[in-house]
Amino acid sequence: MTTPRQNIEAALSPDGAQHIPVVICYEGIYIRDHWSELTNAPWWHERSPDLSQQLAWRREVLEQSAYDWFELPGFLARHDRAALSIEQRADGVYRVNHTTGVVKRLEKPAVSGWIPAEGVQSVHPAQLPVTEDEIDAALALPSTFDAAHAGSEGVDDLARALCGLKPARYPLGYVAAPLWQTYQLWGFEGMMEMIATHPFLVQHACERYMAHCVRAIHEAAFQGAAGIWIEDCLTDMISERDFTALNVSYLCRLTDEIRSAGMQSIHYFCGNPKGKWEALLAVDADALALEESKKGFAIDIAEVAERVHGRRALLGNLDAIGILQDANDDALKAEIMRQMEASQRNDNRFIMSIGSPVTPGTPVSRVRHFCDLVRELG
Numbered sequence: 001m002t003t004p005r006q007n008i009e010a011a012l013s014p015d016g017a018q019h020i021p022v023v024i025c026y027e028g029i030y031i032r033d034h035w036s037e038l039t040n041a042p043w044w045h046e047r048s049p050d051l052s053q054q055l056a057w058r059r060e061v062l063e064q065s066a067y068d069w070f071e072l073p074g075f076l077a078r079h080d081r082a083a084l085s086i087e088q089r090a091d092g093v094y095r096v097n098h099t100t101g102v103v104k105r106l107e108k109p110a111v112s113g114w115i116p117a118e119g120v121q122s123v124h125p126a127q128l129p130v131t132e133d134e135i136d137a138a139l140a141l142p143s144t145f146d147a148a149h150a151g152s153e154g155v156d157d158l159a160r161a162l163c164g165l166k167p168a169r170y171p172l173g174y175v176a177a178p179l180w181q182t183y184q185l186w187g188f189e190g191m192m193e194m195i196a197t198h199p200f201l202v203q204h205a206c207e208r209y210m211a212h213c214v215r216a217i218h219e220a221a222f223q224g225a226a227g228i229w230i231e232d233c234l235t236d237m238i239s240e241r242d243f244t245a246l247n248v249s250y251l252c253r254l255t256d257e258i259r260s261a262g263m264q265s266i267h268y269f270c271g272n273p274k275g276k277w278e279a280l281l282a283v284d285a286d287a288l289a290l291e292e293s294k295k296g297f298a299i300d301i302a303e304v305a306e307r308v309h310g311r312r313a314l315l316g317n318l319d320a321i322g323i324l325q326d327a328n329d330d331a332l333k334a335e336i337m338r339q340m341e342a343s344q345r346n347d348n349r350f351i352m353s354i355g356s357p358v359t360p361g362t363p364v365s366r367v368r369h370f371c372d373l374v375r376e377l378g
Helices: 004-011 026-035 043-047 052-063 078-083 132-138 147-153 157-163 183-199 199-223 240-260 277-282 301-307 320-325 328-342 364-378
Strands: 069-071 085-090 094-098 103-106 169-174 227-232 264-269 289-291 313-315
Touching: 004 169, 026 069, 043 085, 052 157, 078 085, 132 199, 147 289, 157 169, 157 364, 169 199, 169 277, 183 199, 183 240, 199 240, 240 264, 240 277, 277 301, 289 301, 301 313, 301 328, 301 364, 320 328, 320 364, 328 364
Parallel strands: 069 169, 169 227, 227 264, 264 289, 289 313
Antiparallel strands: 085 094, 094 103
16 A cells, blocks of 8 residues: 555656545644644644654644645754753743743744734835845855754754654645745835846845755755745736746756755745746646635636646645635535546646645644545545
């Protein structure tokens, strides 16, 4: 019998899969929004420096969830873990650094949202970096990843332990496409303005973000990742010319780097692919993932399969709200079957998935039922 990992590896290969794998996208969001359903551990164990606590709650999540991959987590070096503890006090939960004496209060993750107090928020820079020197000052280059040093520090301890769990699931790393990352530098309005008026500066920023991507790819390979999820957002809003010049070239370099590191790649393109199909198919990823129909556009997986025609694997785009959350069991089963029929037009290079994150209103039991149906039918 094949393992979940083997099924995904086969689906991403030119030969396709005999057994259709099933996954969800954005596992971290799913866990954040469904913590109490997935594990008995207190919420602060998600931040724990204790390897046994991290492994325990993650094992619970995997046992409760029937999908075939997991997001490979980073972890602290052993000496950093030894210096830290988490303390539950009368007025809250705190992370204590016993070496530096720094005490930081931890905030419980907010369901379906970010925590401004933790510094996660939309980007609205007061002043845009508009020269190469200003970009360089705002965005330092990373150091080269040193696998020997990382191994001696034990930063892969948690990842290796998770990769050893049975049944073997597919360990997935993550990078954001360089052009999409320029949002962090300029915000939405600034990003669009710079693409339209200063493409050479955008390329300069992308080169620096590319260096960070390469480091992340090497680190993921070291930790045991089998594949890399490439997130690509906001770029449906630019012209096909700019998309090709400023996005596709870097995406191709990413997929080459991932393949050279012995891993597979999944390009997740957010938004409307209209007018960009040839450019998307020029990206030599092992798989293409798309959103479901929403936001005023339609993406029919059967039509996508006709376009792709086996040139790379496809991930399903089952509607996370209209079908997974709100539809009855018959409608869920019918949509799974419809998407599976489309997979045959793509030479069985197919992974059943949803097009966007599981909603907070979707119970874990429903996600489990979705996964069980895929296995029953596929």
